[in-house]
Amino acid sequence: MTTSFRIRLSLVAALFGSLNLVFCHAGNAESPAKQFRAGAYAIDITPAEFPVSSAGSMTHRMADAAHDPLHARALVLSDGQSTIALVTCDSCMIPRSIFDAAKQQASKQTGIPTDHILCSATHTHTAVTATPTFQSIVQDDYLEFLTGRIAEGIVQAHSQMEPARVGWAIGNNPRQVFNRRWFLRPGNPLADPFDRGTDKVRMNPSANSKSLLQPAGPIDPQVPVLAVQSTDGRPIAVWANYSLHYVGGVPAKSLSADYFGEFARQFSQLIDAAETKPAFVAAMTNGTSGDINNINFFEGGERQQPFEQIRLVAADVAASALVAYQRIEYQDWVPLKMQETEIELGVRRPDAEEVARAEELIAEAGPGPWRDRRLIYANETLDLAKYPATVKVKLQAIRIGGLGIVSTPCETFVETGLAIKKQSPLKPTFTIELANGYNGYLPTPQQHAWGGYETWRAKSSYLAVDAEPKVRETLLKLLDQVSK
Structure with a gap:
């Protein structure tokens, strides 16, 4: 073998070695992008001072104490390319302005884009009033505190x-879960606060009454469970979902996270995660x-002592969530995608004519507060007369692997x-309501x-009759976008 040939051979070997080194470095550079990461944090949002206005009633009421703490629970997920945050707050409803702020x-502290953050309220009817509904008075001095705590919860989850x-x-x-809207047998009158006499169903009729005919809609019994754990198996968070309005049975002057908070406590105990470090976070979102x-309504039931029905429901749903949790097969990495849009x-x-009727009723009755439904809704009519002709609502879709x-x-x-759920290209799919603002019933x-x-x-309840089809169609389009 000549000297020149050996030199050329050495150069070729060196070249291949360099290329191999480059490819190895490229592979190593990509590997962090395939690492799934998660962090969770539950931050206390219970007011520091009492009394406070408590939401969830047609009349204004004040709470003197909190029976159990209120929390904003945050979960941050990253697939190495996209980072998203999910937050659920123990509140009846929260306006968009607070969530946006x-x-x-x-976002400023974590770098998570605002359109990659989903914030929702649980809909406990015994939290601090953050949104004006009926005669409830917003607790204005709580709003800045609530805004800051939601943000801090996301930041803490991100840091962990x-x-x-x-x-x-x-x-x-x-x-x-039971549908609360019922058709009644013929001959049972259905009154409405506008004296129209056109209603066909009644909300919350007397249970096990001879007047009952059949529910006016179905139920959704599913309990979806999303779970994240550390690579060594330590539970980090569980995000569950159930289509149940709230439970209640809370004394009028108490705040409570309702069954949403009790579910979190009981589920943590069921999986022996109450003392983990960092703290395990369980959350129940409203479907x-x-x-x-x-x-x-079919059979009726016994009236429970305060908070007892909350405990019973939370225990039963937590047990159902545990069965699902034990079936979970964990993946080391899945893609994350999130899309947000706004529709009008x-x-x-x-x-x-309706405004004139409302003004006449209020003038005859004098200043509130009122307990008569006709007067309460007359006041609502006057408030709605000041609303714009259209509103913009924010909708989101998320893909977490196949979920x-x-x-x-x-x-x-x-x-x-x-x-x-039926039409979604992702199986399974679930819905979190009261998210990113509050726009009433749909x-x-x-x-x-x-x-x-x-x-x-x-x-x-003020959105146009055609709002639901538009919302549903948009959400399915968003799901189609994130599924690809």
Whole structure:
């Protein structure tokens, strides 16, 4: 072998070695992008001072103490390319302005884009009033505190991110959900606060009454469970979902996270994660429960002591979530995608005749507060007359591997959730309601035609009759986008 040939051979070997080194470095550069990471944090949002205004009633009420703490629970996930945050707050409903401000604060500190943050309220009817509905008075001095705490919870969850594994499964519990809108037998009058006499269904009729004919809609018994754990198996967080309005049974002057908070405590105990470091976070999000509650209208039931029904429901649903949790097969990495859009929806504003009737009723009755429904809704009519002709609502869709999540800023009817689950390209899919703002009830056009409380025009129900089909169609489009 000549000297020149040996030199050429050495050069070729060196060249291949260099190329191999480059490829190895390229592979190593890509590997961090395939690492799934997660962090979770539950931050206390209980007010520091009492009394405070408590939401969830047609009349103003004040709470003197909190029976149990209120939290904003945050979960941050990253696939190495995209980072998203999920937050659920123990509140009846939270306006978009607060969520938007909290997202801005959190984004500045974490770098998570605001359109990659989903914030929702659980819909406990015994939290601090953050949104004006009926005669509840907003606790203005709580709003800045709430905004800051939501943002801080996201920041803390982000700071605790670590290599993680993720998985999901679907549980089932039909025992605690009942459609609360009923058709009654002929001959049973249906009154409405506008004296129209056109309602076909009644919300919350007397349980086990001879007047009952059949429910006006279905239920959704699913208990979806999303779980993340560290690479060594330590539980980090569980995000569950159930289409149940709330439970109640809380004394009038108490704040409580309702069954949402109790579920978190009980589930943590069921998996022996109450003392983990960093702290394990369990959360129950509200599905599509605008027409669902916990009253067994078919058979009735015994009245429980305060907080006891909350404990019973939470225990039962936590047990169902545990069955699903134990079936989860974790994955070391899955892709994350999130899409957000804004659509414009019409507002059902009163006409001149309806405003005149409302003004006459209020003038005759004198200044409030009022307990008569006709007067309460007359006042709502005057408030709605000041609303714009349209409002913009924010909608989101998330893909976590093969799992889909969508959000609505409404008290969404169960039919909508079931339709989305059926038509979604991602299986399974679930819906988180009261997210990124509050825009009242979202009945389907058919439910609007049947009338009843959830359709009565008020600050709690003002979107146009065609709003639900537009929301549903948009969410399915978003799911299609993130699924590809």
